[in-house]
Amino acid sequence: MNIFTYIFWPRPPALGYEDPKIQAALLLCLVLIVLSFVIKYWRKKQANPITRKLSKSWSSAVLWFGVIGLVLTVARAEDISYVSMRFLWVVLGLIMILFVFLQYKLFRSRHYEKLPSAVQEDPRDKYLPKKKR
Numbered sequence: 409m410n411i412f413t414y415i416f417w418p419r420p421p422a423l424g425y426e427d428p429k430i431q432a433a434l435l436l437c438l439v440l441i442v443l444s445f446v447i448k449y450w451r452k453k454q455a456n457p458i459t460r461k462l463s464k465s466w467s468s469a470v471l472w473f474g475v476i477g478l479v480l481t482v483a484r485a486e487d488i489s490y491v492s493m494r495f496l497w498v499v500l501g502l503i504m505i506l507f508v509f510l511q512y513k514l515f516r517s518r519h520y521e522k523l524p525s526a527v528q529e530d531p532r533d534k535y536l537p538k539k540k541r
Contacts, residue, residue, distance in 0.1 A: 415494050422487035433481040440474030462515050473504055 423430050448467040454460050477500065483491035 415498065418493055419487070419489040420484070420492060420494060423485060425485050427485075430481060430485050433477065433484075437474045437477040437481060440470050440477065444468070444471035444474065456521060458519055458521070462511075462519060466511070469507055473500070476500060 425431070425434075444467045447463070447470060451460055451463050451467065454463070480491065480496055480500065
């Protein structure tokens with residue numbers, strides 16, 4: 409019962425910006441935001457259209473995860489009740505894990521490359537009947 413109180417408490421104790429947990433969370437969120445722009449740049453450089461199509465939502469999803477994490481971190485540092493609940497971090501983490509898992513499964517099942525095919529010359533072709541117009 410004590411774990412539920414810990415997770416669902418609407419107003420956990422306020423931590424200042426000098427707390428290492430808050431600094432680590434802010435750094436992680438900023439890294440996610442920068443990573444979204446890196447993914448967008450990487451995606452434009454891809455030559456395979458299937459890879460570009462499958463990675464279309466990655467940059468926006470990483471950006472949103474970073475922004476939501478930033479809001480939750482600032483809410484905890486500023487002692488805003490109900491927004492600073494630990495349960496919201498659990499929900500965000502589960503959604504991130506689910507998103508990564510689903511994207512991995514989709515990428516593995518739908519990604520392919522078009523291999524160049526070698527045209528084989530059949531010596532019998534010149535003797536077979538042609539299609540009439």
